[in-house]
Amino acid sequence: MANDLTYPQLFVLAHRHRHLLGMGPARLVGRPRRYGLCRWHSRARCERRRCRRRDYGSSDHTPHNVSFVFLGLALLWFGWFGFNGGSGLAANARSVQAIINTHMAGCIGGITWILIDWYRTRKWSIVGLCTGAVAGLATITPGAGYVSASSALAFGFLGAVVCNIGVACKRRYGFDDALDVFAVHYIGGFVGLLITGVFAEQAIISLSYNPGDVVPIGGWLDGHYMQVPIQLTAIVTVSAWSFFVTYGILWIMDKIPGLRLRLREDEEELGTDLAQMGEHAYGFTLETTICRHRSRETLVDSTRRGATPSEVEDAAPVSEKVMDDRPEAQFKEDPFSI
The missing domain is CATH 1.10.287 (Helix Hairpins)
Known part of the structure; x- marks a missing residue:
């Protein structure tokens, strides 16, 4: 339901014939369709259920299955090629460029993250590698079909650095973001959509246009310096829309018997698997x-x-x-x- 009420707003912002808050037909560069902006859904869920688990911060919960984390990343990475490469609904040079950019940003994001971990702790981490790769993938998603491969390296690097800072702040200030959804996906999408206004190039956009067609101009690299304010306006608008719409839906759900958002204290102590499913995942x-x-x-x-x-x-x-x-x-x- 939250998606049904949120995604039409994204279409209005992204469609070339729509207007952005009365700013005229200035087209939003990049795709804010899922990763990044709609992560406010998770933030609204967190706020609605009073955010923290009752025992949050009392102990250090480590990932329970690193092998599955790595396997999940492999499957996710492969699927991301179709996610970004297929967004244009066409098999052309621009789709190929989007796939290349996706792979480059994911690689640089993973490498950057583990280098940051090594600098801080002198330890390598498979989970850190996977988290950094996802940060790079989330950051490049808005601009995968708008930037060059060399610019994709900057997306992966900046996404990993900023998201790493976000995860560190989450731990320092005690925010309950169990899967780092807000710290990685939203912040990565925020950074990616913002810097797409800097690195977007008309030469890349034209790869999906026929000769003689009018091709939209890119961002700062094409001398279009108003593109970043347009990107920022879209980010703020959709973030606010997603948060308040989702919060309202969750408020209604929480009032319906059987749809409560928060586990009882005894259920939290027992664990969600055993309390609601009646079994443990690993026995x-x-x-x-x-x-x-x-x-x-x-x-x-x-x-x-x-x-x-x-x-x-x-x-x-x-x-x-x-x-x-x-x-x-x-x-x-x-x-x-x-």
Whole structure:
């Protein structure tokens, strides 16, 4: 429902024959259709459910499956080629340019992010690589069919830097953005749509036009310095529209029985999977999960303060500790096991 009420506004802004807040037929350069601007949907959801989880900030929740994060990035990256390359609904040179730009920005975004992580912590991170790649992909999306490949490098770099700062601010000030949706997608889309007004080139736009057609002018690189204010006006307009429309819809939903947005306190303590689905994704018992989480915290704290090898060894073997606490009957060999 939120999308149905929001996307028509994006069409009005992006269509070449529409007017932007009475500014005349100045066309918005770039596509604000999903990534970036509509991430205000998630922000509105966060605000509507009073934002923070009850235990937010009390412990360091690490990604539970890094392999799936990397696999998800691979699938997402491949799909993004169709997302950006197919936005023009045509197979032409401009679509190819959009795919190249998408790949370049994703690569530079991932590399930039892990370099920032290395500078801060002297550690490489697969999750950081994936997050940086998504930041680069989200940043290039508004301008994929409007800029050159060399400009796409700047999109990936700037997107990763700004989104990394956004994630750092989220952690520092305690914002509850579990998947970094606002910090990566909205901020990346904001930056991408804004700098599209700088790097958009008429030569790239003309790749999808027939000879003799009137081709829209680009941004600052073509000497059109009013394009950035147009981009900024569109960003503010659609952001405000998306936020308030989504917030209103969620306010109505929260009043309907069975559609509450916030889990009860006991459900949060138990976990969403078990509370609402009746099962765990990986079959871990609650005892194993709690013991593993506490042991990880002990191991991290011990490492930070320079623990001795014996202290680290005591904190590490979580599964053995859980098994030792169980009744001896559970250790009997299963006669049907192979």
